[in-house]
Amino acid sequence: MPEPSQSTPSRGAPRYDLLNHVLSMNVDRLWWNRTARTFTAVLRGPGAHVLDLCCGTGDMTFALHRRMNGGRLFGADFSHAMLVRAEQKSQDKNIRWIEADALHLPFASAHFQLVTAAFGFRNLANYDRGLAEIYRVLAPGGEFGILDFGEPKGVIGKVYRVYFRRVLPAIGTLISGVRGPYAYLPASVLRFPSPEEMLQRMRDAGFREASWTPYTFGIAGLYRGRK
């Protein structure tokens, strides 16, 4: 997925959606839905307070919304342009879009039963700080899910790396006319800790039941933990 976070031009948000679906061959939809399904029990809970961090144009948020049964759903992102697009797409769904930095959340402590982040946590400047903020805003017993890219192993990994590092940035640049965001994506995945290291960081932040589930040969995966 492209990285619009640093300076998203307002025309970039709708195009971002189109590019995502083309470049990921629509597998992203399966990943968002699978993640939301994982948390069905907490989403169905009456009065559940749910926060989707780094929500971008809202696709993960909408997948959560489809499974909720009342309650309160927030989508937070620090890019105004992405939130404008999310708002346009959300029609009259009862979702509150908040412009906020995931490292300094404007929410009271112990407020949410579920916090998610799809393809955004990897971009944070400080992962431990990000985990600490998620921990702070979660209610005791609350859960989090971080869906993000990984590095598949073996032969599939080799083929995928060519696509991811060469083909994907080239197509992205061609369609968008902008070089930076698509070249940045492989670099940000390389910078992201391995599953073993992420799980240790989650435990160090205080989470229990830390786990990682690979999606589609480990191209993506879901980190889970409980406060």
Ligand SMILES: C[S@@+](CC[C@H](N)C(=O)[O-])C[C@H]1O[C@@H](n2cnc3c(N)ncnc32)[C@H](O)[C@@H]1O
């Ligand atoms: C690749 S997009 C993913 C958007 C959406 N969750 C999805 O799955 O399509 C990453 C998003 O993270 C946001 N983001 C990056 N760093 C952030 C931070 N520190 N605080 C809030 N949002 C951030 C960006 O603005 C961008 O919209």
